[in-house]
Amino acid sequence: MVDEIKKTLQDIVTNIDGLYCITFTDRDGVPLLKVNTEKAPEHVLKPSFISTFCIAIDQGSKLGLGKTNNLICTYNQYQVVQMNKLPLIVTFVANQKCNIGQILALESQLDPIVSSLTLIVSEP
Amino acid sequence: MGCCWSLFCKDDNSLQNCEPNERTHLLVDPVSNNINIQRVNSDDLPSRLSNDLPKKTDEQSALTRILQETATNVIDVAALDTHNLQQHEYLERVKTYNIKVQHVLTSNRAVLGTKLKSCLLQDIPQPEKCLASDLIGSEDTNLVSQSVDAALNAVNDIKVDHKEDLVVPFGLGLN
Numbered sequence: 001m002v003d004e005i006k007k008t009l010q011d012i013v014t015n016i017d018g019l020y021c022i023t024f025t026d027r028d029g030v031p032l033l034k035v036n037t038e039k040a041p042e043h044v045l046k047p048s049f050i051s052t053f054c055i056a057i058d059q060g061s062k063l064g065l066g067k068t069n070n071l072i073c074t075y076n077q078y079q080v081v082q083m084n085k086l087p088l089i090v091t092f093v094a095n096q097k098c099n100i101g102q103i104l105a106l107e108s109q110l111d112p113i114v115s116s117l118t119l120i121v122s123e124p
Numbered sequence: 125m126g127c128c129w130s131l132f133c134k135d136d137n138s139l140q141n142c143e144p145n146e147r148t149h150l151l152v153d154p155v156s157n158n159i160n161i162q163r164v165n166s167d168d169l170p171s172r173l174s175n176d177l178p179k180k181t182d183e184q185s186a187l188t189r190i191l192q193e194t195a196t197n198v199i200d201v202a203a204l205d206t207h208n209l210q211q212h213e214y215l216e217r218v219k220t221y222n223i224k225v226q227h228v229l230t231s232n233r234a235v236l237g238t239k240l241k242s243c244l245l246q247d248i249p250q251p252e253k254c255l256a257s258d259l260i261g262s263e264d265t266n267l268v269s270q271s272v273d274a275a276l277n278a279v280n281d282i283k284v285d286h287k288e289d290l291v292v293p294f295g296l297g298l299n
Contacts, residue, residue: 001229005236017250028209030217032225047209059199099250116232120224 002033005113009035012106018098020078021045023091024113026121027054032088033117044080044093053082053089072100083107085114087121 013019013035021036029047036045043049057068071082076096081103083090090110092103209217229236248254 001233001236002226005229026217026221028217030209030214030221032221047214055204059201059204062197062199097250112236116228116236117225120221120228 005033006035009033009113012109013037016094016098016102016106018095019092019103020095021091021093022110023050024117025050025089025091027051027087027089029089032120033113036093039095040093041078044078045091050082050089050091053084053091054086057084070104085118088114088118090114 009022013022014037021034021040023031023036023045024033025031025047029050031045034045053071056071060068068084070084073080073082074096079094079096079098079100081092081094081100083092092106094100094103
Protein backbone atom coordinates (compact mmCIF):
# COMPACT_ATOMS: atom_id res chain seq x y z
CA MET A 1 0.00 0.00 0.00
CA VAL A 2 2.90 2.35 0.71
CA ASP A 3 4.11 1.84 -2.83
CA GLU A 4 0.66 2.64 -4.19
CA ILE A 5 0.51 5.87 -2.25
CA LYS A 6 4.05 6.75 -3.24
CA LYS A 7 3.07 6.19 -6.84
CA THR A 8 0.07 8.49 -6.48
CA LEU A 9 2.31 11.15 -4.97
CA GLN A 10 4.88 10.63 -7.69
CA ASP A 11 2.13 11.14 -10.28
CA ILE A 12 1.18 14.39 -8.59
CA VAL A 13 4.81 15.53 -8.61
CA THR A 14 5.19 14.77 -12.29
CA ASN A 15 1.84 16.30 -13.24
CA ILE A 16 2.55 19.64 -11.62
CA ASP A 17 5.04 21.56 -13.66
CA GLY A 18 8.02 22.58 -11.53
CA LEU A 19 7.15 20.63 -8.38
CA TYR A 20 10.18 18.75 -7.06
CA CYS A 21 9.11 17.14 -3.86
CA ILE A 22 6.37 16.39 -1.33
CA THR A 23 7.27 15.33 2.20
CA PHE A 24 5.20 14.44 5.21
CA THR A 25 7.20 14.96 8.39
CA ASP A 26 6.54 15.25 12.08
CA ARG A 27 7.04 18.55 13.91
CA ASP A 28 10.77 17.88 14.30
CA GLY A 29 11.21 17.32 10.59
CA VAL A 30 11.57 13.53 10.74
CA PRO A 31 10.12 12.18 7.46
CA LEU A 32 7.22 9.71 7.39
CA LEU A 33 6.65 9.72 3.67
CA LYS A 34 8.72 11.40 1.01
CA VAL A 35 8.51 11.61 -2.76
CA ASN A 36 10.98 13.65 -4.72
CA THR A 37 12.62 14.10 -8.09
CA GLU A 38 16.35 14.33 -8.64
CA LYS A 39 16.13 18.10 -8.81
CA ALA A 40 14.92 18.47 -5.22
CA PRO A 41 17.51 20.33 -3.12
CA GLU A 42 18.64 18.11 -0.25
CA HIS A 43 19.39 20.81 2.28
CA VAL A 44 15.77 21.99 2.20
CA LEU A 45 14.62 18.55 3.30
CA LYS A 46 16.82 18.51 6.39
CA PRO A 47 14.93 18.34 9.69
CA SER A 48 16.55 21.53 10.96
CA PHE A 49 15.01 23.49 8.07
CA ILE A 50 11.57 21.91 8.19
CA SER A 51 11.23 22.21 11.96
CA THR A 52 11.69 26.01 11.82
CA PHE A 53 8.15 26.05 10.44
CA CYS A 54 6.83 25.15 13.89
CA ILE A 55 8.74 27.97 15.54
CA ALA A 56 7.56 30.40 12.88
CA ILE A 57 3.89 29.52 13.24
CA ASP A 58 4.14 29.58 17.04
CA GLN A 59 5.39 33.14 16.86
CA GLY A 60 2.99 34.01 14.05
CA SER A 61 0.03 33.04 16.20
CA LYS A 62 0.95 35.93 18.52
CA LEU A 63 0.17 38.47 15.83
CA GLY A 64 -3.52 38.00 16.49
CA LEU A 65 -4.27 36.94 12.93
CA GLY A 66 -5.41 33.46 13.84
CA LYS A 67 -3.91 30.08 13.19
CA THR A 68 -1.30 29.76 10.46
CA ASN A 69 -2.52 27.41 7.75
CA ASN A 70 0.19 27.60 5.12
CA LEU A 71 3.60 29.17 4.88
CA ILE A 72 4.85 30.10 1.43
CA CYS A 73 8.45 31.15 0.98
CA THR A 74 9.64 32.22 -2.43
CA TYR A 75 13.36 32.36 -3.13
CA ASN A 76 15.37 33.16 -6.22
CA GLN A 77 15.58 29.56 -7.30
CA TYR A 78 12.95 27.73 -5.30
CA GLN A 79 9.56 28.04 -3.68
CA VAL A 80 8.75 26.22 -0.47
CA VAL A 81 5.18 25.68 0.68
CA GLN A 82 4.52 24.23 4.11
CA MET A 83 1.11 23.20 5.36
CA ASN A 84 0.17 23.18 8.99
CA LYS A 85 -1.28 19.76 9.67
CA LEU A 86 0.14 19.45 13.17
CA PRO A 87 1.37 17.07 14.45
CA LEU A 88 2.39 16.74 10.79
CA ILE A 89 4.01 19.21 8.46
CA VAL A 90 3.52 18.80 4.72
CA THR A 91 6.34 20.41 2.75
CA PHE A 92 6.40 21.08 -0.99
CA VAL A 93 9.50 22.23 -2.80
CA ALA A 94 9.17 23.64 -6.29
CA ASN A 95 11.09 25.79 -8.69
CA GLN A 96 10.56 29.52 -8.94
CA LYS A 97 8.14 29.23 -11.85
CA CYS A 98 5.80 26.69 -10.33
CA ASN A 99 2.15 27.67 -9.92
CA ILE A 100 1.64 27.83 -6.15
CA GLY A 101 -2.13 27.76 -6.54
CA GLN A 102 -1.85 24.26 -7.92
CA ILE A 103 0.13 23.16 -4.86
CA LEU A 104 -2.37 24.73 -2.47
CA ALA A 105 -5.18 22.96 -4.32
CA LEU A 106 -3.57 19.64 -3.43
CA GLU A 107 -4.52 20.09 0.21
CA SER A 108 -7.89 18.39 -0.07
CA GLN A 109 -6.48 15.64 -2.26
CA LEU A 110 -3.81 14.82 0.30
CA ASP A 111 -6.15 14.94 3.29
CA PRO A 112 -6.77 11.16 3.44
CA ILE A 113 -3.03 10.50 3.61
CA VAL A 114 -2.56 13.19 6.23
CA SER A 115 -5.29 11.80 8.45
CA SER A 116 -3.80 8.31 8.23
CA LEU A 117 -0.29 9.49 9.01
CA THR A 118 -1.50 11.64 11.88
CA LEU A 119 -2.44 8.45 13.70
CA ILE A 120 1.19 7.36 13.64
CA VAL A 121 2.62 10.54 15.11
CA SER A 122 -0.07 11.00 17.73
CA GLU A 123 0.39 7.45 19.00
CA PRO A 124 2.55 7.32 22.12
CA MET B 125 -2.96 59.04 48.35
CA GLY B 126 -5.99 61.30 48.18
CA CYS B 127 -5.11 62.18 44.65
CA CYS B 128 -4.92 58.54 43.70
CA TRP B 129 -8.24 57.91 45.27
CA SER B 130 -9.87 60.80 43.47
CA LEU B 131 -8.42 59.56 40.19
CA PHE B 132 -9.85 56.15 40.72
CA CYS B 133 -13.20 57.63 41.60
CA LYS B 134 -13.23 59.77 38.51
CA ASP B 135 -12.22 56.84 36.45
CA ASP B 136 -14.98 54.74 37.84
CA ASN B 137 -17.53 57.46 37.31
CA SER B 138 -16.51 58.02 33.75
CA LEU B 139 -16.72 54.32 33.09
CA GLN B 140 -20.17 54.18 34.56
CA ASN B 141 -21.41 57.16 32.60
CA CYS B 142 -19.56 56.12 29.46
CA GLU B 143 -18.58 59.72 28.84
CA PRO B 144 -15.00 60.10 27.65
CA ASN B 145 -13.04 62.86 29.30
CA GLU B 146 -9.39 63.88 29.44
CA ARG B 147 -8.59 61.02 31.83
CA THR B 148 -10.24 58.28 29.82
CA HIS B 149 -7.75 55.71 28.54
CA LEU B 150 -7.51 55.65 24.80
CA LEU B 151 -6.40 52.04 24.87
CA VAL B 152 -8.01 49.38 26.95
CA ASP B 153 -5.73 48.40 29.79
CA PRO B 154 -4.67 44.83 28.93
CA VAL B 155 -3.56 44.01 32.44
CA SER B 156 -6.81 44.92 34.16
CA ASN B 157 -8.75 43.11 31.43
CA ASN B 158 -6.84 39.88 31.49
CA ILE B 159 -6.17 39.37 35.13
CA ASN B 160 -8.36 40.19 38.05
CA ILE B 161 -6.15 42.28 40.21
CA GLN B 162 -7.97 43.86 43.06
CA ARG B 163 -7.52 47.59 42.98
CA VAL B 164 -6.80 49.02 46.35
CA ASN B 165 -8.76 52.10 47.26
CA SER B 166 -7.60 54.16 50.19
CA ASP B 167 -10.79 53.27 52.05
CA ASP B 168 -9.78 49.65 52.17
CA LEU B 169 -6.23 50.31 53.24
CA PRO B 170 -6.60 50.08 57.04
CA SER B 171 -8.32 46.73 56.83
CA ARG B 172 -5.84 45.49 54.26
CA LEU B 173 -2.82 46.57 56.27
CA SER B 174 -3.75 44.20 59.04
CA ASN B 175 -3.33 41.18 56.76
CA ASP B 176 -0.42 42.53 54.79
CA LEU B 177 1.35 39.22 54.21
CA PRO B 178 -1.29 37.38 52.13
CA LYS B 179 -1.80 40.55 50.08
CA LYS B 180 1.85 40.65 49.22
CA THR B 181 1.88 37.07 48.01
CA ASP B 182 -1.25 37.74 45.97
CA GLU B 183 0.38 40.70 44.38
CA GLN B 184 3.51 38.70 43.77
CA SER B 185 1.65 35.91 42.05
CA ALA B 186 -0.35 38.38 40.01
CA LEU B 187 2.88 40.04 38.92
CA THR B 188 4.39 36.71 38.02
CA ARG B 189 1.32 35.90 36.00
CA ILE B 190 1.54 39.21 34.17
CA LEU B 191 5.20 38.60 33.50
CA GLN B 192 4.55 35.13 32.16
CA GLU B 193 1.72 36.27 29.92
CA THR B 194 3.78 39.12 28.58
CA ALA B 195 6.68 36.77 27.96
CA THR B 196 4.48 34.41 25.97
CA ASN B 197 2.95 37.25 23.97
CA VAL B 198 6.24 38.85 23.03
CA ILE B 199 7.84 37.84 19.75
CA ASP B 200 11.53 37.68 20.51
CA VAL B 201 13.31 36.10 17.61
CA ALA B 202 16.73 36.28 19.20
CA ALA B 203 15.64 34.26 22.22
CA LEU B 204 14.15 31.42 20.20
CA ASP B 205 15.93 28.18 20.79
CA THR B 206 15.95 25.55 18.10
CA HIS B 207 15.70 22.02 19.29
CA ASN B 208 18.02 19.99 17.12
CA LEU B 209 17.54 16.26 17.04
CA GLN B 210 20.48 14.03 17.76
CA GLN B 211 21.55 11.84 14.87
CA HIS B 212 20.80 8.56 16.62
CA GLU B 213 17.43 9.83 17.83
CA TYR B 214 16.58 10.87 14.29
CA LEU B 215 17.53 7.50 12.81
CA GLU B 216 15.61 5.66 15.48
CA ARG B 217 12.50 7.70 14.82
CA VAL B 218 12.80 7.21 11.05
CA LYS B 219 12.96 3.47 11.61
CA THR B 220 9.89 3.35 13.87
CA TYR B 221 7.96 5.61 11.53
CA ASN B 222 8.75 3.36 8.58
CA ILE B 223 7.34 0.36 10.34
CA LYS B 224 4.28 2.23 11.55
CA VAL B 225 3.60 3.83 8.15
CA GLN B 226 3.63 0.42 6.54
CA HIS B 227 1.26 -0.93 9.15
CA VAL B 228 -1.20 1.98 9.25
CA LEU B 229 -1.41 2.48 5.51
CA THR B 230 -2.03 -1.19 4.93
CA SER B 231 -4.80 -1.27 7.52
CA ASN B 232 -6.39 1.84 5.97
CA ARG B 233 -6.08 0.44 2.47
CA ALA B 234 -9.82 0.38 1.79
CA VAL B 235 -10.37 4.01 2.74
CA LEU B 236 -7.27 5.35 1.01
CA GLY B 237 -7.71 3.31 -2.15
CA THR B 238 -11.05 4.87 -3.03
CA LYS B 239 -10.11 8.40 -2.05
CA LEU B 240 -6.80 8.58 -3.85
CA LYS B 241 -8.07 7.91 -7.36
CA SER B 242 -6.41 10.49 -9.50
CA CYS B 243 -8.48 12.97 -11.44
CA LEU B 244 -9.02 12.35 -15.14
CA LEU B 245 -8.79 16.00 -16.00
CA GLN B 246 -5.41 17.59 -15.73
CA ASP B 247 -4.57 21.13 -14.80
CA ILE B 248 -2.50 23.27 -17.09
CA PRO B 249 -0.22 25.32 -14.86
CA GLN B 250 0.66 27.95 -17.44
CA PRO B 251 -2.20 28.21 -19.93
CA GLU B 252 -0.69 31.23 -21.65
CA LYS B 253 2.09 28.98 -22.93
CA CYS B 254 -0.39 26.69 -24.65
CA LEU B 255 -2.53 29.54 -25.90
CA ALA B 256 0.42 31.50 -27.26
CA SER B 257 1.98 28.58 -29.07
CA ASP B 258 2.38 28.80 -32.88
CA LEU B 259 -0.36 27.50 -35.12
CA ILE B 260 0.20 24.35 -37.12
CA GLY B 261 1.47 25.05 -40.63
CA SER B 262 -0.66 24.25 -43.71
CA GLU B 263 1.85 21.62 -44.86
CA ASP B 264 1.50 19.75 -41.59
CA THR B 265 -2.29 20.00 -41.74
CA ASN B 266 -2.29 18.59 -45.28
CA LEU B 267 0.03 15.79 -44.24
CA VAL B 268 -2.18 14.86 -41.30
CA SER B 269 -5.39 14.96 -43.37
CA GLN B 270 -3.81 12.94 -46.21
CA SER B 271 -2.53 10.29 -43.81
CA VAL B 272 -5.89 10.10 -42.08
CA ASP B 273 -7.64 9.71 -45.45
CA ALA B 274 -5.21 7.01 -46.49
CA ALA B 275 -5.69 5.20 -43.19
CA LEU B 276 -9.46 5.46 -43.54
CA ASN B 277 -9.34 4.06 -47.07
CA ALA B 278 -7.13 1.23 -45.91
CA VAL B 279 -9.53 0.37 -43.10
CA ASN B 280 -12.48 0.41 -45.52
CA ASP B 281 -10.63 -1.86 -47.90
CA ILE B 282 -10.20 -4.62 -45.36
CA LYS B 283 -12.18 -7.61 -46.55
CA VAL B 284 -12.51 -11.11 -45.25
CA ASP B 285 -11.37 -13.65 -47.82
CA HIS B 286 -13.46 -16.69 -47.05
CA LYS B 287 -11.68 -19.92 -48.00
CA GLU B 288 -12.49 -22.63 -45.48
CA ASP B 289 -15.50 -23.50 -43.36
CA LEU B 290 -15.53 -21.68 -40.06
CA VAL B 291 -17.03 -24.68 -38.23
CA VAL B 292 -14.95 -27.78 -38.61
CA PRO B 293 -15.77 -31.20 -37.13
CA PHE B 294 -12.99 -31.75 -34.61
CA GLY B 295 -11.30 -35.08 -33.84
CA LEU B 296 -13.56 -37.11 -36.18
CA GLY B 297 -10.89 -37.68 -38.80
CA LEU B 298 -8.78 -39.84 -36.41
CA ASN B 299 -11.30 -42.68 -36.30
